[in-house]
Each structure stands twice: as structure tokens, then as C-alpha cells.
Amino acid sequence: MKEISVIVVGAGPVGLLTTLRLAQAGIRTTCVDALAKVDASPRAMAYHPVAVKELDRAGVLDDCRKIGSAGRSLCWRNTKTKEEIAVIDRAPSKEFTYENLMIGQHLLAGIILEHLKHYDKASVRFSTKVTAIDQSGGQYVSLTVEDAEGSSSNLSADYCVAADGGRSTMRKLLDISFDGFTFEEQLVSTNVYFDFEKYGWKDGNFMVHPEHWALIGRINKDNLWRVSYGEKPGLTYEELKERLPWKFSEMFPGDKPPDYKLDQMSPYRLNQRCASTFRKGRVMLAGDAAHLCNPFGGLGLTGGILDAAAVSDSLIGIYEGKASDSILDKYAEVRRGIFVNTVNPTSQANKLRLHDDDPETLGDRDPVLHKIRTATPEEMQRMRANDTLAVDMKQFFDRPEQTNGSAAQTNGVTS
Numbered sequence: 001m002k003e004i005s006v007i008v009v010g011a012g013p014v015g016l017l018t019t020l021r022l023a024q025a026g027i028r029t030t031c032v033d034a035l036a037k038v039d040a041s042p043r044a045m046a047y048h049p050v051a052v053k054e055l056d057r058a059g060v061l062d063d064c065r066k067i068g069s070a071g072r073s074l075c076w077r078n079t080k081t082k083e084e085i086a087v088i089d090r091a092p093s094k095e096f097t098y099e100n101l102m103i104g105q106h107l108l109a110g111i112i113l114e115h116l117k118h119y120d121k122a123s124v125r126f127s128t129k130v131t132a133i134d135q136s137g138g139q140y141v142s143l144t145v146e147d148a149e150g151s152s153s154n155l156s157a158d159y160c161v162a163a164d165g166g167r168s169t170m171r172k173l174l175d176i177s178f179d180g181f182t183f184e185e186q187l188v189s190t191n192v193y194f195d196f197e198k199y200g201w202k203d204g205n206f207m208v209h210p211e212h213w214a215l216i217g218r219i220n221k222d223n224l225w226r227v228s229y230g231e232k233p234g235l236t237y238e239e240l241k242e243r244l245p246w247k248f249s250e251m252f253p254g255d256k257p258p259d260y261k262l263d264q265m266s267p268y269r270l271n272q273r274c275a276s277t278f279r280k281g282r283v284m285l286a287g288d289a290a291h292l293c294n295p296f297g298g299l300g301l302t303g304g305i306l307d308a309a310a311v312s313d314s315l316i317g318i319y320e321g322k323a324s325d326s327i328l329d330k331y332a333e334v335r336r337g338i339f340v341n342t343v344n345p346t347s348q349a350n351k352l353r354l355h356d357d358d359p360e361t362l363g364d365r366d367p368v369l370h371k372i373r374t375a376t377p378e379e380m381q382r383m384r385a386n387d388t389l390a391v392d393m394k395q396f397f398d399r400p401e402q403t404n405g406s407a408a409q410t411n412g413v414t415s
């Protein structure tokens, strides 16, 4: 064992999951977040099976299933005619254990926070904002943090995981560039009560239309749904709000105007960006701090959860003496490679498909939809079990099994 300590910046789902995994392994871990509590804005709600498996490994899946649900069916739907273009049926099967989990990301974060209470090696400090970093000493990383009253102090540890989101302060402090682009269109994400069930709509509906493109997905059994739709660039919040009834009326089935109740609405920019490196010195980037993609296809936090798993496994390997520090370069290399080569192109294609010019013929022209339309049940199973986004870091461990007690020196988290 090599006693190590870790600071995790950001108490979003990625930072909290990392903190939990490290604490479970016995690593002293401090998680800090600038906000006073978990951010509850309407963002991720759907996770791929490959990420759900990681939630299981961290021991939080049973609690997630109590609040969330399994997305059983998904389709692409012509916004104009409301007809289905292609359908994926995801009824649970014996061969495949993990579902497409549907749960709001703030609820997921809340569950992980509850689990963290059982580990005295972990602490989570809200209202604690990182403002500076110093790793010039070489042997540890020191962060300057500011509390709610504006008074500063320093925290130091052996390693740091920066999971502080798309606008990451850590990435900027480390002078790591965030290359890519921002789409011109904006995204309006809403939570809305409407009886889509009455019209037989699927749990997830990708709405295809050159102008009225969207994802309409079920949040819960009380007919609360997430409607995220594209909007013209340059509109103000007030203008977006004014146009919302018309957008809903174009997209929703049944009588016009549709009888809905709006619960929440937030505009977002759509980004495709990736950090030039996921490691600098003793700091590793994870989640949105490392990469951003548009939310169509639910690849953002799914990738973030897989980062959390990989960076935790790497640090646990170091702690248990099974891996040298170079495992952290491997983490940076493989997780970045997966984003650049797979997640980024897939998520861009997912968005472009939605505003196709001719939804009538899309099902025949688009290779992905064509594959879905013609797949046998076995091929469908293989597509669901797709785990190309994950990587098992243990294959890169470079040290033979070490016994307990050969401990090196400690740098506890100090303040």
C-alpha cells in the first residue's frame, strides 16, 4: 500500500462518483464544490448500460432504480406527421443485465452523496471554490480555495481530479486548451407535464424536422417529460419563452393548442469540445471539464461516469501498489482517444440526423436508422451490449501484486 490523498474538484455526478470509489478503496479524499449544494438544473437524465454497470460497481444502482426507471423504448419520429421512422425496443432480457437508466443527474448526485456519509475517508465541502493551483513543489498539488465569506486557505494532496464542469476553472488554471466548436443553434431544455402516453409515445422520441428537432423523453410515471429542442441563434431568454407555446404546438400530438404544464425551462449552448490533454502533473481532468458534446444520444455524462471509473481505478492501482504513476498518462490517453474517435463523431451525427431535410426518406438513407430497422433480435442485443466507450484500466497495471504493509510515506490532505 502507498498511502495517498486526493482532492476532487467539483461535486457534480463525476466528482462525487470518483470520491465515492476512492473512499471505498480506503483513499483519503476531499471533494470541494463552489456551490452551496448540488446543482439541480435540468440536464442529464439518460445513461447508457455501460455507465449503469459502473453505478452498480460503486454500489449505488439499487438506490438509483428506486427513484429512476428503465427506458424501454426509443424511436425517431417525424415531427410533421408524428409517424415513427425507426424503433428500438429495449425490453429487459436475461442475457443483458443493465438497462438504459433514466434518472435526473441531480438525483443521482444526491444518492452518491448519501452513500458518501458512510465513509470517514471522504469529505465533501460545499461553498468551497478553487481559485489557484500550485504544483511547483513536484511532490504534491496545492489548491487555494475560497469559502462563502471570501476567505482563502490552501489544501494539498498527492493527486487531484478536476471534475469542475464545462467551464472548468482547473482547466484554465492549468492552461490546457479546450478545442472544438459551439453550434450556432441553441438548445432549450424543458421539463413539462403532458400526456404523451395517451398517444402511445415511446419513452424516448427523437423528433426529426429541419426546424422543429427535439428529444422528448419520459422523466417519470407521473407524465413529467423532458422536451429539449433546437432554437434559432441569437434569441433572448424572453424571446425563447414567447416562442415556446408555438414550438410545443408544432411538436406535440393531439389537439392544438396542446394542454401542457411547464415545470422548468433552461437554454443551453451546444458544444463539441475536448481538452488538449487530460493530465497535467498531478491533476487529471474528468467529465465535462475534459470534454463536451451535445446531449442527443446521452453521451455526455455517460462518458463522464466512465472517466470517473477509469481515473478511480488508476489511482486505486497506485494506492494498492499495482501501478506506477504512468497509469495516469494511460488514463489521459485512452479516455481522450475514446472521446475524440468515438463519442465526438457519434454525438455530432446524432444531432445532424435530427434536422435532416427530408424526414420521410431518412429511415432508408441513414445507415444507423437503416441498421436499426433491419436488425435481428440478436443484432439488437449486441448493439445494446455495446461497451466500446469503456476501458478497463487494470490491463495497464505494470507492477506485480504487492502485499500490504510495504507502505510509503503519507501526504494527508491538509488545510
Ligand SMILES: Cc1cc2nc3c(=O)[nH]c(=O)nc-3n(C[C@H](O)[C@H](O)[C@H](O)COP(=O)(O)OP(=O)(O)OC[C@H]3O[C@@H](n4cnc5c(N)ncnc54)[C@H](O)[C@@H]3O)c2cc1C
Residues within 6 Å of the ligand: 009, 010, 011, 012, 013, 014, 015, 032, 033, 034, 035, 039, 042, 043, 044, 045, 046, 047, 105, 128, 129, 130, 131, 163, 164, 165, 166, 168, 169, 170, 189, 228, 268, 286, 287, 288, 289, 295, 297, 298, 299, 300, 301, 302, 303, 304
Ligand atoms: C440539457 C442537457 C441534457 C443532458 N442530457 C444528458 C443525458 O441525458 N445523458 C448524459 O449522459 N449527459 C447529458 N448531458 C450532459 C451532462 O449534463 C454533463 O455531462 C454532466 O453534467 C457532467 O457532469 P460533471 O460532474 O462533469 O460536471 P457538472 O455536473 O457540471 O459539475 C461540475 C461541478 O463543479 C463545480 N465547480 C465549478 N467550478 C468550480 C471551482 N472553481 N471550484 C469548485 N467547484 C467548482 C460546479 O459548481 C459543479 O457543481 C446533458 C446536458 C445538458 C445541458
Ligand SMILES: *[C@@H]1O[C@H](CO)[C@@H](O)[C@H](O)[C@H]1NC(C)=O
Residues within 6 Å of the ligand: 134, 142, 144, 152, 153, 154
Ligand atoms: C497558499 O499557497 C500559495 C502558493 O503555494 C501561497 O503563495 C499562499 O501564501 C498560500 N496561502 C495561504 C492562505 O496559506
Ligand SMILES: *[C@@H]1O[C@H](CO)[C@@H](O)[C@H](O)[C@H]1NC(C)=O
Residues within 6 Å of the ligand: 342, 346, 382, 383, 386, 387, 388
Ligand atoms: C458501438 O458503438 C460505437 C460508438 O457509439 C459504434 O461506432 C459501433 O459501431 C457500435 N458497435 C455495435 C456493434 O453496434
